[in-house]
Amino acid sequence: MLLTNFPIATSLILTLLSSVSCKPVHETNAQRMARGLPPSAPKFGRTLPGAKRTYTSAIPRIPYSGRLEVRQEDGSVAGYVRNSNSSGAISKFDHSSGLNFLGPEQELHVSFTAPFSGNGPFDIVASNPLFPAPFYVGASGTADINSIAGDSRNTISFSNVEQTPKNTIPIASATDGLNTFIESAIWSINPKTKELKAQYINPDKSKPETIIGYDIRANRLFFVGNITAYNVNNDTPASTVQLYLVAL
Ligand SMILES: *[C@@H]1O[C@H](CO)[C@@H](O)[C@H](O)[C@H]1NC(C)=O
Numbered sequence: 130m131l132l133t134n135f136p137i138a139t140s141l142i143l144t145l146l147s148s149v150s151c152k153p154v155h156e157t158n159a160q161r162m163a164r165g166l167p168p169s170a171p172k173f174g175r176t177l178p179g180a181k182r183t184y185t186s187a188i189p190r191i192p193y194s195g196r197l198e199v200r201q202e203d204g205s206v207a208g209y210v211r212n213s214n215s216s217g218a219i220s221k222f223d224h225s226s227g228l229n230f231l232g233p234e235q236e237l238h239v240s241f242t243a244p245f246s247g248n249g250p251f252d253i254v255a256s257n258p259l260f261p262a263p264f265y266v267g268a269s270g271t272a273d274i275n276s277i278a279g280d281s282r283n284t285i286s287f288s289n290v291e292q293t294p295k296n297t298i299p300i301a302s303a304t305d306g307l308n309t310f311i312e313s314a315i316w317s318i319n320p321k322t323k324e325l326k327a328q329y330i331n332p333d334k335s336k337p338e339t340i341i342g343y344d345i346r347a348n349r350l351f352f353v354g355n356i357t358a359y360n361v362n363n364d365t366p367a368s369t370v371q372l373y374l375v376a377l
């Protein structure tokens with residue numbers, strides 16, 4: 130349909146374009162070939178008001194939704210990220226930090242879109258929050274500690290945060306001011322296994338390995354650069370866990 134009508138559409142657009150502006154919007158193919166370039170691909174769908182973008186290549190994103198399953202290193206399921214309105218003892222930005230042991234209605238549901246490759250960074254948003262905003266599942270540090278590293282025991286909270294721009298260093302939370310530094314766009318997904326991985330960006334723009342740790346005694350999830358260092362002389366040691374998106 131579109132293809133057979135294309136010459137008509139093309140001449141229609143050319144007419145429209147020339148009546149709208151006397152400056153040519155596109156170089157003609159003759160001009161391109163004179164410069165040794167191949168003819169340009171038809172792009173007129175872009176300029177036709179209301180037309181479907183048949184000839185443009187908007188890269189489709191894949192919608193995902195589900196709950197967040199936390200697995201131990203041996204692959205066994207530790208639990209699901211909880212959805213709670215009881216503020217954690219640690220900070221007010223800690224509603225999604227632990228695992229839920231209370232049943233499906235206390236599980237956090239999330240949704241997001243990712244490119245076909247699964248590459249990040251992208252945001253994950255809570256879709257059934259029992260807690261007040263913010264609703265993004267991300268990383269939350271403090272003014273004093275907002276970096277992690279392979280040779281450091283520093284941790285950053287796994288927590289509900291405001292949306293932050295992609296590929297940026299931690300920024301001050303709009304509601305918690307200069308006490309809390311956050312990042313939301315830290316995620317990527319393996320499209321086959323649905324494993325979610327985090328990539329935190331430090332204030333110096335370095336990208337440390339971002340391990341997800343789980344302290345079973347405190348029921349706390351967090352990000353850390355070196356779990357061995359974290360566990361040295363620690364009364365409540367934690368283990369490395371993996372995060373997977375699974376169906377509701
Ligand atoms: C969650 O708790 C806050 C106060 O801690 C309250 O303002 C809010 O209404 C509660 N939300 C729900 C959904 O219960």
Ligand SMILES: *[C@@H]1O[C@H](CO)[C@@H](O)[C@H](O)[C@H]1NC(C)=O
Nearest residue numbers: 279280281355357358359361
């Ligand atoms: C991680 O911490 C352990 C224990 O402190 C240390 O032996 C190891 O060298 C650290 N790893 C890196 C990459 O620094």
